[in-house]
Amino acid sequence: MSVIRNNWSREEIKGIYETPLLELILSAADVHRAHHKFGEVQISSLLSIKTGGCSEDCGYCPQAARYNTGVGVQALMKVDEVVKAAKNAKAGGASRFCMGAAWREVRDNSDFDRVLDMVKEVNKLNMEVCCTLGMVNEYQAKRLAEAGLYAYNHNVDTSEEHYGDVITTRTYDDRLNTLENVRKAGISVCSGGIIGMGETGSDRIAMLQTLANLPEHPGSVPINALVPVTGTPMGERGRVSFDELVRMIATARILMPNSAVRLSAGRLELSIAEQALCFMAGANSIFAGDKLLTTPNPAYNADMEMFGILGLTPKEAFADGIPVQKQLLQHEQG
Ligand code: SAM
Ligand code: DTB
Ligand code: SF4
Numbered sequence: 096m097s098v099i100r101n102n103w104s105r106e107e108i109k110g111i112y113e114t115p116l117l118e119l120i121l122s123a124a125d126v127h128r129a130h131h132k133f134g135e136v137q138i139s140s141l142l143s144i145k146t147g148g149c150s151e152d153c154g155y156c157p158q159a160a161r162y163n164t165g166v167g168v169q170a171l172m173k174v175d176e177v178v179k180a181a182k183n184a185k186a187g188g189a190s191r192f193c194m195g196a197a198w199r200e201v202r203d204n205s206d207f208d209r210v211l212d213m214v215k216e217v218n219k220l221n222m223e224v225c226c227t228l229g230m231v232n233e234y235q236a237k238r239l240a241e242a243g244l245y246a247y248n249h250n251v252d253t254s255e256e257h258y259g260d261v262i263t264t265r266t267y268d269d270r271l272n273t274l275e276n277v278r279k280a281g282i283s284v285c286s287g288g289i290i291g292m293g294e295t296g297s298d299r300i301a302m303l304q305t306l307a308n309l310p311e312h313p314g315s316v317p318i319n320a321l322v323p324v325t326g327t328p329m330g331e332r333g334r335v336s337f338d339e340l341v342r343m344i345a346t347a348r349i350l351m352p353n354s355a356v357r358l359s360a361g362r363l364e365l366s367i368a369e370q371a372l373c374f375m376a377g378a379n380s381i382f383a384g385d386k387l388l389t390t391p392n393p394a395y396n397a398d399m400e401m402f403g404i405l406g407l408t409p410k411e412a413f414a415d416g417i418p419v420q421k422q423l424l425q426h427e428q429g
Pocket of ligand 1: 155156157195197199227228229230248250288289320321322323360388
């Protein structure tokens with residue numbers, strides 16, 4: 096077992112990140128085997144509950160109102176439609192259900208009340224419920240926790256240094272504050288980033304340092320490869336090569352041994368062999384389903400075929416323990 100540390104230096108991380116690829120994969124695989132059931136992969140299902148029309152200027156995002164990407168605006172979904180989607184996801188083997196909204200931040204209005212109802216209902220299906228709704232304050236995080244939210248996704252996206260080249264409508268500190276509010280509410284933090292946005296190797300190392308030196312390691316760390324979408328400022332960028340993705344995953348695995356490392360956006364471009372290297376290097380979670388939020392993802396059947404070929408098994412919900420809030424809720428419900 097590796098010691099869990101929150102004081103990684105840039106030099107140490109650089110040393111790991113720059114290890115020759117196969118050796119890096121082997122080291123990460125050792126850490127992975129010591130801390131997780133090898134070959135067990137969490138299937139998360141993603142649903143965009145409110146799409147497009149977002150006020151922010153995130154340079155990668157097809158849902159920002161200011162970019163002409165062809166993504167239409169869709170108001171917040173109804174609770175019963177969401178529950179139906181969650182049931183379908185569960186039937187397909189998903190143990191986590193993540194609801195995403197194209198919001199800058201949560202506001203205390205009837206839409207938020209509806210999201211809280213969605214959380215309560217999906218929770219009853221015995222799935223790990225996750226939301227990604229933009230910034231939240233302490234009080235909103237507490238309300239989400241009380242509704243039974245298991246995890247909250249809010250990515251740091253890139254390094255603090257590179258951040259201003261990607262987003263100008265909110266700061267890196269805003270992001271870290273949201274993560275702190277989520278952590279304090281007892282919700283599992285899900286935070287990672289995107290590679291392929293013109294960042295340097297040092298930026299990637301700095302981003303991993305930010306994540307690994309949080310007061311507690313995030314419960315899950317999504318590593319996204321940029322999906323370039325025409326109309327966004329990053330629409331013409333090339334795709335990252337698989338070895339860069341593997342290197343990021345392996346380094347994240349070594350720095351944060353207990354976290355789930357999620358091979359997130361960008362899988363459509365990867366062969367099964369390339370994904371196999373990602374799983375070897377410590378990835379143990381994916382988003383399954385034909386669509387991410389607005390962009391395509393591998394077909395469900397193709398993923399199940401990959402699970403069969405590689406001998407991967409879906410991870411059960413709550414295998415890492417039931418959070419305090421859910422225990423309280425279950426107690427109340429008798
Ligand atoms: N609006 C909320 C927010 O920004 O926190 C939640 C939804 S937002 C789409 C969630 C995350 O999706 C972003 O932080 C980013 O990391 C990721 N993402 C968005 N567009 C992407 C793209 N084109 N390629 C890869 N990842 C992307
Ligand atoms: C995360 O890190 N990746 C997911 C999830 N968290 C919300 C989103 C990826 C979105 C890719 C672009 C799209 O489909 O709109
Ligand atoms: Fe809005 Fe989130 Fe997209 Fe940024 S990433 S534009 S906040 S939906």
